[in-house]
Amino acid sequence: MEENSVSxxxxxxxxxxxxxxxxxLGVTAKNHGLEAVAEALLSHQDxxxxxxxxxxxxxxxxxIKESLIDRLCLTKERISSMAEGxxxxxxxEDPVGEVLSMKTTPLGMQIGxxxxxxxxxxxxYESRPNVTADAFGLCFKTGNAVILRGGRDAIHSNxxxxxxxxxxxLRCKLPVDSIQLLTDTSHETAEKFMRLxxxxxxxxxxGGAGLIRxxxxxxxxxxxxxxxxxxxxYVDETADVAMAADIIENAKTQRLGVCNACESLVIxxxxxxxxxxxxxxxxxxxxxEIRGDERARAFWSGMTEATEEDFATEYLDAIISVKIAxxxxxxxxHINTYNTGHSESIVTSDYHHAMQFLNEIxxxxxxxxxxxxxxxxxxxxxxxEIGISTQKLHARGPMGLLALTxxxxxxxxxxxxxx
Amino acid sequence: MEENSVSxxxxxxxxxxxxxxxxxLGVTAKNHGLEAVAEALLSHQDxxxxxxxxxxxxxxxxxIKESLIDRLCLTKERISSMAEGxxxxxxxEDPVGEVLSMKTTPLGMQIGxxxxxxxxxxxxYESRPNVTADAFGLCFKTGNAVILRGGRDAIHSNxxxxxxxxxxxLRCKLPVDSIQLLTDTSHETAEKFMRLxxxxxxxxxxGGAGLIRxxxxxxxxxxxxxxxxxxxxYVDETADVAMAADIIENAKTQRLGVCNACESLVIxxxxxxxxxxxxxxxxxxxxxEIRGDERARAFWSGMTEATEEDFATEYLDAIISVKIAxxxxxxxxHINTYNTGHSESIVTSDYHHAMQFLNEIxxxxxxxxxxxxxxxxxxxxxxxEIGISTQKLHARGPMGLLALTxxxxxxxxxxxxxx
Numbered sequence: 001m002e003e004n005s006v007s008x009x010x011x012x013x014x015x016x017x018x019x020x021x022x023x024x025l026g027v028t029a030k031n032h033g034l035e036a037v038a039e040a041l042l043s044h045q046d047x048x049x050x051x052x053x054x055x056x057x058x059x060x061x062x063x064i065k066e067s068l069i070d071r072l073c074l075t076k077e078r079i080s081s082m083a084e085g086x087x088x089x090x091x092x093e094d095p096v097g098e099v100l101s102m103k104t105t106p107l108g109m110q111i112g113x114x115x116x117x118x119x120x121x122x123x124x125y126e127s128r129p130n131v132t133a134d135a136f137g138l139c140f141k142t143g144n145a146v147i148l149r150g151g152r153d154a155i156h157s158n159x160x161x162x163x164x165x166x167x168x169x170l171r172c173k174l175p176v177d178s179i180q181l182l183t184d185t186s187h188e189t190a191e192k193f194m195r196l197x198x199x200x201x202x203x204x205x206x207g208g209a210g211l212i213r214x215x216x217x218x219x220x221x222x223x224x225x226x227x228x229x230x231x232x233x234y235v236d237e238t239a240d241v242a243m244a245a246d247i248i249e250n251a252k253t254q255r256l257g258v259c260n261a262c263e264s265l266v267i268x269x270x271x272x273x274x275x276x277x278x279x280x281x282x283x284x285x286x287x288x289e290i291r292g293d294e295r296a297r298a299f300w301s302g303m304t305e306a307t308e309e310d311f312a313t314e315y316l317d318a319i320i321s322v323k324i325a326x327x328x329x330x331x332x333x334h335i336n337t338y339n340t341g342h343s344e345s346i347v348t349s350d351y352h353h354a355m356q357f358l359n360e361i362x363x364x365x366x367x368x369x370x371x372x373x374x375x376x377x378x379x380x381x382x383x384x385e386i387g388i389s390t391q392k393l394h395a396r397g398p399m400g401l402l403a404l405t406x407x408x409x410x411x412x413x414x415x416x417x418x419x
Numbered sequence: 420m421e422e423n424s425v426s427x428x429x430x431x432x433x434x435x436x437x438x439x440x441x442x443x444l445g446v447t448a449k450n451h452g453l454e455a456v457a458e459a460l461l462s463h464q465d466x467x468x469x470x471x472x473x474x475x476x477x478x479x480x481x482x483i484k485e486s487l488i489d490r491l492c493l494t495k496e497r498i499s500s501m502a503e504g505x506x507x508x509x510x511x512e513d514p515v516g517e518v519l520s521m522k523t524t525p526l527g528m529q530i531g532x533x534x535x536x537x538x539x540x541x542x543x544y545e546s547r548p549n550v551t552a553d554a555f556g557l558c559f560k561t562g563n564a565v566i567l568r569g570g571r572d573a574i575h576s577n578x579x580x581x582x583x584x585x586x587x588x589l590r591c592k593l594p595v596d597s598i599q600l601l602t603d604t605s606h607e608t609a610e611k612f613m614r615l616x617x618x619x620x621x622x623x624x625x626g627g628a629g630l631i632r633x634x635x636x637x638x639x640x641x642x643x644x645x646x647x648x649x650x651x652x653y654v655d656e657t658a659d660v661a662m663a664a665d666i667i668e669n670a671k672t673q674r675l676g677v678c679n680a681c682e683s684l685v686i687x688x689x690x691x692x693x694x695x696x697x698x699x700x701x702x703x704x705x706x707x708e709i710r711g712d713e714r715a716r717a718f719w720s721g722m723t724e725a726t727e728e729d730f731a732t733e734y735l736d737a738i739i740s741v742k743i744a745x746x747x748x749x750x751x752x753h754i755n756t757y758n759t760g761h762s763e764s765i766v767t768s769d770y771h772h773a774m775q776f777l778n779e780i781x782x783x784x785x786x787x788x789x790x791x792x793x794x795x796x797x798x799x800x801x802x803x804e805i806g807i808s809t810q811k812l813h814a815r816g817p818m819g820l821l822a823l824t825x826x827x828x829x830x831x832x833x834x835x836x837x838x
Contacts, residue, residue, distance in 0.1 A: 020755070023779065103800070109789055111799065118811050119781065197635070201811050216616070220635055222642070222812045243834040250836035336439070358829050360442065362538065370528055370832025379837070380530065380828070381522070392537050392620050392825040393641045394813040406811040409799070410777050413789025415662040417669035418798070 008192050011147060011180050012199030015120045018177035019145040023117055025174070027094040030141055033174040034090045037140075038083040040168035041133060041161070045079045051160035052129065059153050067257075072127045072154055082133040082161075085384075089137040092383045095402050096143050099410070107416045113407040117143035119201040121404065122193060124149045124215055126207035129157035135206075136165055136179045138386050142404040145178045147200065149193055151207075152185040159183060194219035206387050209314065224394060224403070226387035229259035229342035230314045231372045234331045234357070236348035237268040241275045243369065244347040245282045250371040251345065253286040257316045259388060260343050260375040264311060264321045266331045269295065272324055276300050283320060292322035311338045328353050332360050339363055341390040343372040364390055364397035427611050430566060430599050431618030434539045437596035438564040442536055444593070446513040449560055452593040453509045456559075457502040459587035460552065460580070464498045470579035471548065478572050486676075491546045491573055501552040501580075504803075508556040511802045514821050515562050518829070526835045532826040536562035538620040540823065541612060543568045543634055545626035548576035554625075555584055555598045557805050561823040564597045566619065568612055570626075571604040578602060613638035625806050628733065643813060643822070645806035648678035648761035649733045650791045653750045653776070655767035656687040660694045662788065663766040664701045669790040670764065672705040676735045678807060679762050679794040683730060683740045685750045688714065691743055695719050702739060711741035730757045747772050751779050758782055760809040762791040783809055783816035 006014075022030075041048070052074040059069050095115050102112035121144045125131045132148060139146035150158040162181040169176045182189060194203060194215060202222050205215040209228045216223055233251055235244045251262035267275060276299040280290055284302060291306035303322065310321040311334075325331040335344055345367035346357040354368045365375040375398060377385025382400030389395045395403035425433075441449075460467070471493040478488050514534050521531035540563045544550045551567060558565040569577040581600040588595045601608060613622060613634060621641050624634040628647045635642055652670055654663045670681035686694060695718040699709055703721060710725035722741065729740040730753075744750040754763055764786035765776040773787045784794040794817060796804025801819030808814045814822035 020779065020781075105793075105798070105800070109793070114777075216639055222810055224812070240834070246834060246836055254837055354831075358533075360439065362439075363827065365828040365830060367830045368832060370830055370835040371837050373837040374524075374528070374830065374835070375828075379524070381524070391641055393643070396825050397828045406815050408782065409784040409794075409816045411784060411786045411789055411793065412773075413787060415659070415665060416789040416793070417665055418673055418790050418792035 008182075008189060008196065011182070012120070012196050014177040015145040015147050015180060016199045018175040019117065019119045019143075021175040022140075022143040022145055022178050025143060027096075029174065030094065030143065031090045033169055033172050034086050034137060034140060036168040036172050037133075037136070037165050038086040040164050041079055041083045041086075044164045045076060047164065048074060048079055048157065048160045049076070051156040054156045055154055064153065068127055068153075072129065072157070074129060074157060078130060082130050085134055086137045089141050089384055092141065092401060094141060095405055102412075109411050109413040109416050111409060111411045114410050115405050116408050118404055118406050120145045120147065120199055122147045122149065122196070122200045122203040122221065124190065124193075124203065124205045124207070124211065126151040126211060127153050129154045129161060131206060132158050132161045132181075133165070135386065138384055138401060138404060140178055142401050144404055145175070145180075147180050147182065147193070149182040149185070149190055155183065155185055191218050194221060197221050204387055224387070224389050224399070225391040226389055227259045228314055228340045228390060229261070229388075230263050230312070230338060230340045231260060231343045232264045232266055232335045232339060232345070233262050233372065234266040234325075234328075234335065234344070234346045235268060235271060235275055235279070236328060236331075236346055236350060236353050237270045238349040238353070239268075239271060239275065239347040240349060241271070241278055244275055245279050247345065247347055247369070247371050248279050249282045249286070251373055252283060252288060252320055253318075254371075254373055256318055258373075259314075260372050261316070262320065262345075262372050263313065263315050264323065264338070266323050266325050266334055267296070268328070268331070269324050269326050272296065272299050276322070287318055289319045290322060291319065293324060295324040296322040314340065328356060332357065336360075336362050341392075342388065343367065343375040345370060345372050364388065427601075427608060427615065430601070431539070431615050433596040434564040434566050434599060435618045437594040438536065438538045438562075440594040441559075441562045441564055441597050444562060446515075448593065449513065449562065450509045452588055452591050453505050453556060453559060455587040455591050456552075456555070456584050457505040459583050460498055460502045460505075463583045464495060466583065467498055467576065467579045468493060468495070470575040473575045474548075474573055483572065487546055487572075491548065491576070493548055493576060497549060501549050504553055505556045508560050508803055511560065511820060513560060514824050521831075528830050528832040528835050530828060530830045533829050534824050535827050537823055537825050539564045539566065539618055541566045541568065541615070541619045541622040541640065543609065543612075543622065543624045543626070543630065544570065545630060546570040546572050548573045548580060550625060551577050551580045551600075552584070554805065557803055557820060557823060559597055561820050563823055564594070564599075566599050566601065566612070568601040568604070568609055574602065574604055610637050613640060616640050623806055643806070643808050643818070644810040645808055646678045647733055647759045647809060648680070648807075649682050649731065649757060649759045650679060650762045651683045651685055651754045651758060651764070652681050652791065653685040653744075653747075653754065653763070653765045654687060654690060654694055654698070655747060655750075655765055655769060655772050656689045657768040657772070658687075658690060658694065658766040659768060660690070660697055663694055664698050666764065666766055666788070666790050667698050668701045668705070670792055671702060671707060671739055672737075673790075673792055675737055677792075678733075679791050680735070681739065681764075681791050682732065682734050683742065683757070685742050685744050685753055686715070687747070687750070688743050688745050691715065691718050695741070706737055708738045709741060710738065712743060714743040715741040733759065747775060751776065755779075755781050760811075761807065762786065762794040764789060764791050783807065
């Protein structure tokens with residue numbers, strides 16, 4: 001890997017210039033660039049695999065745990081998926097440039113809101129090198145320049161991928177600085193990057209709760225918080241028990257380490273005796289450890305004790321907490337206290353309770369009688385996803401291309417002045 | 420003034436609880452509360468005026484400058500305007516609760532985005548006590564709880580206004596903690612307030628550039644940056660000189676201390692000799708000091724020298740800077756370098772240049788042949804304004820009621836699980 005000695009300031013300035021050029025590109029040029037990049041990733045896969053091998057070897061030497069090495073590891077199949085992901089992005093409609101409607105003001109000016117790129121997007125992520133190509137694809141399609149700060153462990157892989165992308169863009173005469181990688185992966189540089197307000201319009205952290213907390217804490221650039229999901233399923237008094245068991249099994253076990261997995265079960269006291277044994281047997285068959293409050297433990301013998309901390313924990317593992325509630329109000333209060341604003345579901349046959357849950361739960365996605373696992377840009381039909389926003393500003397829930405754009409007012413006059 | 424010894428943590432918790440109650444209110448109840456508050460402000464105006472007198476006396480003793488005392492000072496007319504402002508908000512449509520469309524997914528779930536309140540909004544502002552009632556009105560109408568942190572100089576006025584509002588809400592059995600004032604106006608408490616992520620969903624600073632910089636710098640709560648406007652008018656080669664003079668006179672002098680006033684003039688070199696004397700004479704008639712670059716100074720003798728710093732300054736005063744550009748590209752580059760993302764205008768008769776300026780200028784509002792002074796929630800037809808966002812996330816440009824809301828996905832299923 002060559003040393004990149006360009007200063008952070010210069011990287012920012014280059015990104016800003018590239019974003020101005022990107023803003024002038026039409027969708028045909030952008031799609032042409034994406035296709036060239038997809039082809040280049042496939043034709044240079046040996047280079048990527050070789051760089052990745054360096055990262056994987058180093059990670060093994062450092063004794064990094066197996067699940068993280070799996071995330072880090074690239075294969076021919078994974079590189080094909082990266083290229084395929086870019087081609088899917090080509091097929092999506094470009095939201096940039098749309099003016100939804102122009103209205104005429106009393107003085108005869110026409111005024112409308114035009115959809116435009118955000119400008120320069122900073123992405124801070126952890127070990128998965130496929131994020132490098134995914135994030136580039138989404139930012140490029142929406143006319144943004146991106147500055148990537150990946151994890152230290154993936155630096156060789158990321159560098160190889162970014163160089164291949166830049167070379168492909170250069171061949172197409174498209175702005176190469178629309179993608180730049182911070183090769184200095186020190187915490188000091190990361191912190192400076194989070195304060196590069198002059199050049200960076202928005203920061204999107206992608207990774208675990210610790211990474212996201214650090215970015216929120218240190219950043220002066222506006223941040224879109226993503227990902228942390230302490231998701232609940234509430235089994236109401238009138239729930240269909242078989243449906244509840246299906247939904248909970250799916251939400252907890254279909255994939256353990258994901259943000260939309262169910263981490264906590266809340267169950268109405270009047271149905272607990274009937275429903276808990278069915279649900280717990282189902283979860284136990286998947287080797288899920290069940291931690292319950294005192295009342296819950298009375299209904300199923302294999303349950304261990306749930307503490308206050310359990311209710312606040314996103315396990316991302318084969319563990320679930322259980323709480324008994326005496327009313328839907330108590331359930332909603334519990335969920336609104338411990339949730340992280342991601343995805344929450346009620347299983348009920350009661351119309352009023354369904355409406356109450358939908359209205360009163362404070363989260364990005366609120367479900368009635370369905371699994372929380374559906375909170376996902378692809379499942380929601382966006383065709384792509386840059387992350388799942390758990391904050392309320394700008395974008396909430398799965399973020400597709402639209403979340404990478406903003407608007408500006410355009411006003412067409414013929415000499416109007418304000419009286 | 421009574422001492423409010425409630426901790427910041429408790430204020431946050433009360434606001435969060437109140438926001439949950441607010442979320443359950445319909446528009447009739449909210450409008451009823453706003454009307455009761457409008458009446459209470461009018462019937463208790465003596466109490467407000469008396470409290471305000473204390474603030475004004477203290478400010479005079481401290482030797483605060485006249486223009487700030489004018490902002491601080493309340494009169495019967497200004498209190499009537501506050502009440503009138505609330506009644507205008509009653510007349511506006513409530514955006515909360517709308518579901519734009521529900522789509523059916525391949526598995527048969529219905530999914531839609533529902534417009535909901537943000538939750539708890541923090542507003543940090545300076546000396547104008549009328550902001551207290553305005554901000555409350557907009558937040559209350561959109562179902563949000565608000566925590567206000569006003570300037571020290573207005574503390575008695577703000578306290579009186581907030582108490583009258585809370586008493587009126589109490590009489591209507593509406594959530595009194597939907598408005599709370601931080602009576603501890605220390606910087607230390609302000610900084611803690613900016614990090615109250617557990618309870619506060621968004622912070623909106625309203626005031627000068629220094630206040631906004633501090634909030635962006637110190638806050639971990641998501642911020643909507645408002646207000647700073649280093650706005651330009653660019654006079655293109657083909658501009659109608661009379662129109663340019665009218666627009667610049669209006670944008671610069673119609674009101675000096677506002678964020679959408681023109682602070683800088685960029686003029687094409689080919690029209691400078693013809694246009695600058697006309698424009699400068701017009702500005703000089705309003706006693707505007709004109710600071711130009713070397714080439715500009717050759718065209719009008721009364722011009723003083725503009726430095727790099729001048730181009731970067733939002734004067735909010737009877738001063739304007741002038742720069743000569745040899746092309747529209749140079750003008751756009753100059754504006755994109757020095758502007759603050761607020762409002763920019765081109766005066767031109769050239770269609771292609773008009774389009775280029777609209778597309779390439781990076782700002783919340785971009786004008787062709789009109790005054791920058793129109794960037795305003797009322798002028799844009801929103802009927803109200805909480806501030807003008809100069810950032811790209813969430814809201815850009817004048818913010819009406821819609822900017823105080825977010826969305827959540829609601830998903831109606833009948834047992835769907837993810838395969």
